[in-house]
Amino acid sequence: MSAPAFSARPDVRGRAAALPLGLRRPSADLLFGGALALLMAAVALEGGGGLSLGPTTTVEMGLQLIGGLVGALALLLTGARRLHGGLSLLLFAVLAAVTIASIGWAVQPADAWLESARTLAYLATFGLGIALVRLAPGRWSALLGAILAAVLVVSAYALATKVFPGALAEDETYARLREPFGYWNAVGLMAALGVPGCLWLGARRSGHAAVNALATPLLGLLLVVVLLAYSRGSILAAVAGAAFWFTVVPLRLRGVAVLAPAAAGALLVSTWAFNTDALSKDRVPLEDRATAGHELGFAVLGLSLLLLAVGLAVGFARSRQAPSLRARRRAGAVCFAVLALVPVAGAGVLASSDRGLQGSISHTWNQLTDPDAITPANDPGRLTAVGSVRATYYEQSLKIYKARPLYGAGAGGFATARARFREDGYEVKHAHGYLFQTAADLGLIGLAASLLLLIGWGVAAARTTGLTPRRWRQEPFDPERVGLLTLTAIVVVFGVHSAVDWTWFVPGTAVIALLCAGWVAGRGDHRLAPVPLTDPAAAGATGTSTATGPRAAATAAVARLRDGARNPVALVAAAVTVVLAVSFAWATWQPLRSFNAGNDALALLGENKVDAAREAAQRAVDRDPLSIDPLLTLSAVEGAAKQPKAARAALERAVALQPQNPTPWIYLASYDLGVGNAAQALKELGPALYLDPRSTQGVTLFLEASRRTGATAVTGQTGTPATPAGGTAPAPGSATP
Template identity: 30%
Template sequence: MRRPAVRGALLPAAAAALAFTALLFSDGSSQSRLFWIGAAAVVIAAVGWGARPPALPATAVAFFAALAVFVLWQGASIAWSIEPSRSWDYANRGLVYLAFAAVGALLGGVAARRFTYVAAGLLATLFVWALAAKVIPGLYSDYGRLARLRYPLGYWNELALLAAASVPIGLWLLRRARVAGALLLYAAVVVVVLTYSRVGIVLGVLAALAFLALDERRLETIGPWALAWIVGGAVAGAGLLLPGVSDDGQAHHVRVDDGLLFGAALVVGAAVVWLGLRYVVTRAVSRSVVRAVAALLAAVIVAGLAASVVRAGGPVDFLRDRWHEFNNPSSAQVGNTPGRIASASSSNLWRWWQEAWNAFVDHPAQGTGAGSFGLTDRVERKSPLAVVEPHSTPLQFLSELGIVGFLLFAAVVATAVVAIRRRATIPLALALAVCFLHSVVDIDWDYVAVQGPLFLTVGAFATGPPAGRRARWVPTAGAAVCALAAVYSLASPWLSSHRLSAAYDDLARGNLIGARDEARAAHSFNPLAEEPVWLMAALTPDTEKARALQLYRDARDREPKNAEAWYVLGAFELHQLKRPRDAYRDLNQAYTYDRYIFTPGTQPGRDLDRARCLVDPSTCR
């Protein structure tokens, strides 16, 4: 009896550890961490599916089939991608999320309540660790440069998303572990405010309202929820008043002093929540009080909106001003300060969405290749600001994968909704809905800290309890083969990156032969990457300049819209081959694709000026 029980506990423990690692140690969108986390997910999924295959109802089969085909389409896009190495990386992300879903499928026998408790515990741990980095500056030194709360995820909006997604879970927890639920809500509101995320705040409020609308015992929940958010808002406000917590560029001693004050405020706030639950909010709030407060809040909102309309000169002027502020024609980026919370500017989102749409119009069927929006932006951008995603996951897939990829992504979402509706609890369903809504306006696909647990949750609630049948050797062998292929796909770019770093280390030590060997190894692991080829060409002996030229041309032909590929070719022709006409042609082509790398005073700018001068002396300065 003990052995099956131990086996049954191992998989949930492994899945929880995997989610914990993704949440706290993924290091943002790091490719290196993605390899380790993704490889672990693949191994756990392969072992679990090989030893005890899950029971897949038809809806779960449809979900996994849609997700697998979508990932395969991402991989297939390498063939026509304008940035194939990035497409490989992006296909690997999809592969990792498929592995997370497969791990989740092994948890089909876990009770929904138990799953929700674990999710609440993981989110609470994340929030405590995130806030601890503000209290103890040594945990994350980069807050001295930029104060916006983002550790350990690396991106403020993703941390705000998880805070918003935790709201329905915290509200659900209130009736089962009152203090724990209130403290989760308290921590979440402090976190979301300090991220300065407007969408995160709005989604958190909407998630709370949606849960209360669906909760038959909402009057028991409203009091503790209001207490937690009022106290959390006060503590977050105190943090915004402390320069060492909310201002950029603060000295270490300022962050230490203000961090201690903020830590004290957090502890006092938690104590106030606990005491308030014990002595003040001891019973359900009366319906009349709730209606009165709701009416008062609605009146305040309407009055504020009316005042804004009158101040703008009328509803037409108000709407025109807000639209002008949103579409941001000046390409101004909203600053990373608390003041951004009250801004209606899209902060360049509208421009990026237009660029993505234009790319789709130009390549409607197949798109430009998975993960290739970065090159699209550099060709289209009208300011020095560069991004690699359009900050809208569905629109990004439409742009990069064409209508086929977009429809496959829609199929993944639709089949996921159908698959989980039978088992998912209200709080988890709302949390998943928050994640999807946030992806419409941000770059969530790049963060395994969000997407990994999300797909794990979908996989868990899409399947039923394990079938209880013995594993057969054919499915087991199939799982092993798929796992090996997945690990190889993840490992090759990772090994290439490490070999490239080793090449630069050898180069810094003056070991040219070692650097050459490492560059070749990097290229062999990832033949789609540009940088190993550039380094191989740069390290080619002077007696083999024709070979170096061919390497530069091969790299350019692989990514013909990459301005940097054209630039390094032109620079080689200018400095090494002494061919100013060829150099001017290629440098000018690089300028056509991205003029912002040729800013005055930079090496590219000087190279272009020199080539132009040699071709046409009248342009010399």
């Protein structure tokens, strides 16, 4: 994006210096925004869906280190300034502390460790947003431009997998867009996060007109991505974010001029795609997908060119003659009338249905809340369906919460604890909603910490943007205030979507929202003019030139850094920040190091190097003492070394480490059954099947152990071995009634 795309205050905007051959150095806004766009796009492309340990660890460590280093730099350069957003940062740290503390009571402490690392990375990202706004408060437009650039890169890649399936998605079986996250709703959310930014870009009164015209085709492309992902949650989030933007930003007609043609064009292209079997059905041969994909590419290209022409025409007409007050009022009345007709038309459609208005509403509510409701098919028809499998996950999360209302099952514990309550065979890691996930994982403590963080950030955002009854109409909507409100709208988009899905765990989407949230909280009252780095008073009366530009800014920054290093309070705070960041990154790295050591042990075992394999397995145990996986590997090594006592001892350690996890119980029972001790295996399968009554492996082992012992097992109502009424799984080796 070119420099005119950004609107900044004259006293903080760097001037581009001339280079040979008539070229000009990029502006400070462009460099700042480009670096942020690169960071956000890299996090999205590398982190994927946040489920793969290697890429996720890389992203989290990078965020922790970058956040710590930039935070320390901000403390040294601006240490004497009031820390806006400090309360929000502290409350975020409290939530992180609760997450870390849950390792002590988690049913799956290894997953709690991983979630603690994720939360610390998000804390660092939120702090990074606060640090960046302290260092460059006038570059809010560069941040918005960076978000649009990152969203465009990821959305274009997702769409390209549909247009060029032979090169990018040869083995794809689903019609819905799901790359680069591997999850369609994350793709839809990524595109939805760009909706407020497009409205800002197309509606703003500053900036280059040609650049502003790009907002219309960009918004059209993002809406196509949302629709082709079949993501109802993303549509809801985009509507909520747009509604918030139109409510708080008084550029509504300008925004409508961007949204209306983009939405109409996106709906036209998407409807055509929905009616093309090669684009809307699963398991279509590659040749057919490629042909239809190329047609989709031409359709999107044609739509983009048409919307660009519309954007340029609107901008040209607006520059020649601004609409009169009367014309604006008429247009506003038309928009309001159209908007008011939407619910009326919806009510009319429901009333004319076979169930009638009241029956249709009742049926819709049942489909939304009934755990046994029919899940909509994986086709475009799901966009108008209400039912989903989420009601099942919500019901299970509430059961986990009721079992441990105060502190929950521990961070990341939903996936393990739900096995006790599930009535399906699915392996689900998340509750598909932040509120339900937190209730299941952290109980009332986590819910209280999250609520305090939400309130603290909301107060900070209201102070920054003037969203208070006293200030709302009294303050002018200058460019920065509109930009800050747009950043707040992006946070709203993410918050709404996270309420109905697990995209909190997807780093690519979460990082964008957290940077925006940190920037808004850390800005303070937007009426306060930002202090540029080239201000000689702020630089410490060092004789720094007041000239603007990258060289002057760097000189002033060095002078500030020198002054900060002489301030003991700022120096200590910066040092502590760096130490904490490095410590967090080191702790985050350990599960991955353990995983790699475990793989090395198995590889060495395959080469019949038993002693070396044992050493590698022990290293895996030492690096991640909370996980049962290294112990299972160690047991396999000891078994191959003909050390049955050591092999069984490793499995017993796994059971003692995670007694509320059915997996180590099943491994121990399988081992005992394999060595001929069916009676002992039968005892161990009691707690295993209590913790996971639907375990196919557990039921199979139980039937085999029963057959070998010739015993008739006493069963509970679920048909699995009963457990004491207290609900606590027996200790290793104890009998089950």
